[in-house]
Amino acid sequence: MPTLRVPVIENIMSANDQMASQNRSQLDANRVYGINIMASPGAGKTSVILQTIRALTGQLKFAVVEGDTAPVTIDADKVIAAGMPAVQINTGGDCHLDAVMLKNGLAQLPLSDVDLVIVENVGNLVCPAAFSLGTHANVLVASIPEGDDKPYKYPAIYRGLDVLIINKIDLKPYIDFKMDYFRQGVEMLNPGLVIFEVSCRTGEGIEAWSNWLLQQVKKSG
Amino acid sequence: MPTLRVPVIENIMSANDQMASQNRSQLDANRVYGINIMASPGAGKTSVILQTIRALTGQLKFAVVEGDTAPVTIDADKVIAAGMPAVQINTGGDCHLDAVMLKNGLAQLPLSDVDLVIVENVGNLVCPAAFSLGTHANVLVASIPEGDDKPYKYPAIYRGLDVLIINKIDLKPYIDFKMDYFRQGVEMLNPGLVIFEVSCRTGEGIEAWSNWLLQQVKKSG
Numbered sequence: 031m032p033t034l035r036v037p038v039i040e041n042i043m044s045a046n047d048q049m050a051s052q053n054r055s056q057l058d059a060n061r062v063y064g065i066n067i068m069a070s071p072g073a074g075k076t077s078v079i080l081q082t083i084r085a086l087t088g089q090l091k092f093a094v095v096e097g098d099t100a101p102v103t104i105d106a107d108k109v110i111a112a113g114m115p116a117v118q119i120n121t122g123g124d125c126h127l128d129a130v131m132l133k134n135g136l137a138q139l140p141l142s143d144v145d146l147v148i149v150e151n152v153g154n155l156v157c158p159a160a161f162s163l164g165t166h167a168n169v170l171v172a173s174i175p176e177g178d179d180k181p182y183k184y185p186a187i188y189r190g191l192d193v194l195i196i197n198k199i200d201l202k203p204y205i206d207f208k209m210d211y212f213r214q215g216v217e218m219l220n221p222g223l224v225i226f227e228v229s230c231r232t233g234e235g236i237e238a239w240s241n242w243l244l245q246q247v248k249k250s251g
Numbered sequence: 252m253p254t255l256r257v258p259v260i261e262n263i264m265s266a267n268d269q270m271a272s273q274n275r276s277q278l279d280a281n282r283v284y285g286i287n288i289m290a291s292p293g294a295g296k297t298s299v300i301l302q303t304i305r306a307l308t309g310q311l312k313f314a315v316v317e318g319d320t321a322p323v324t325i326d327a328d329k330v331i332a333a334g335m336p337a338v339q340i341n342t343g344g345d346c347h348l349d350a351v352m353l354k355n356g357l358a359q360l361p362l363s364d365v366d367l368v369i370v371e372n373v374g375n376l377v378c379p380a381a382f383s384l385g386t387h388a389n390v391l392v393a394s395i396p397e398g399d400d401k402p403y404k405y406p407a408i409y410r411g412l413d414v415l416i417i418n419k420i421d422l423k424p425y426i427d428f429k430m431d432y433f434r435q436g437v438e439m440l441n442p443g444l445v446i447f448e449v450s451c452r453t454g455e456g457i458e459a460w461s462n463w464l465l466q467q468v469k470k471s472g
Binding site: 070071072098099100102104123124125152153154155156157160173175176177179180182183184185186198200201204205 | 291292293319320321323325344345346373374375376377378381394396397398400401403404405406407419421422425426
């Protein structure tokens with residue numbers, strides 16, 4: 031008589047990770063590079079997106095997925111005004127995007143005619159770090175007014191990054207922000223992380239960031 | 252034969268609300284006024300707390316509960332350096348304080364010798380709004396660099412406020428922040444909300460806020 035055995039499944043993926051994996055497959059099948067932009071509220075995610083579109087229009091075809099906790103289309107309207115297709119995902123108060131939400135967003139985009147999908151996550155330095163979306167790169171927009179202690183206080187999000195943008199460097203003269211201390215914290219959590227210092231207000235540093243992004247998209251295609 | 256009836260419990264409180272109610276009772280029994288300070292990361296919660304302590308030392312006895320997502324004591328150290336008792340609650344990566352965490356924090360404070368407990372929540376504009384702690388007032392620290400659209404994008408937290416502090420007004424000359432648009436959004440969500448404009452850097456507005464807080468503490472005692 032055969033022994034009754036309880037099946038043991040190792041390395042089972044969470045439901046979110048499974049869906050993230052499907053999102054990645056869908057992006058890859060369409061030769062689309064996807065980035066997930068995270069930040070605390072007001073660090074400048076939308077401004078970075080608009081500057082990136084400005085810098086790379088003519089070189090890449092974009093689409094944008096806007097995550098918001100409320101049914102306001104302030105950010106999506108700005109992207110559409112910049113001439114790019116955008117869909118808005120209202121999380122209904124939830125504090126992060128998850129892979130299912132992104133799947134629904136991707137379904138509304140003309141992926142076969144797009145090179146780069148930019149996902150703007152909900153403004154939050156904690157929760158988005160725990161939900162992979164299936165994009166190719168996690169981007170954090172930090173900003174000078176938030177203070178130089180953020181990597182020490184919100185380590186999880188820094189650990190999972192592929193690239194860091196430090197925005198609002200035009201405000202450095204007016205704020206006590208120790209760049210060495212900030213970068214030391216980042217290096218401790220994520221050694222060798224690619225970092226760009228930019229000002230969406232003045233345009234400083236946007237070219238370097240955009241060129242790096244363009245290279246990533248080309249390499250993946 | 253009696254009819255078998257399913258008991259229906261109306262207005263059942265969530266576990267968190269029950270614990271929040273216990274926290275409130277504990278504060279009241281000790282004649283302690285409690286405030287819950289929320290904000291997005293880097294808006295200036297700790298700076299507001301330090302300025303408030305400076306303004307009201309000699310008039311009130313304080314204690315501070317510091318919520319952090321990581322085991323770093325940067326903020327608690329600053330409060331202790333200012334001469335006040337402080338306990339730190341490490342949420343272990345969680346995105347908000349809840350009433351049980353505050354209960355554990357209160358247990359470590361000399362409540363019988365305190366007039367005002369200031370709770371510094373985790374830096375997050377979404378999740379803390381959903382968890383009442385049992386404090387007497389919810390305070391949000393907004394800041395100019397975050398942008399004037401935040402009430403429209405994060406309405407839930409604004410709806411539950413008792414007072415709003417707009418920090419970093421010294422940066423107004425360098426940032427495109429429309430105060431009218433910001434205040435219009437707040438008024439829509441929370442009509443008549445008490446608002447203070449301050450700069451923790453220059454000290455502007457701190458006296459007005461501190462006096463208001465002092466009156467609340469006195470009224471409650």
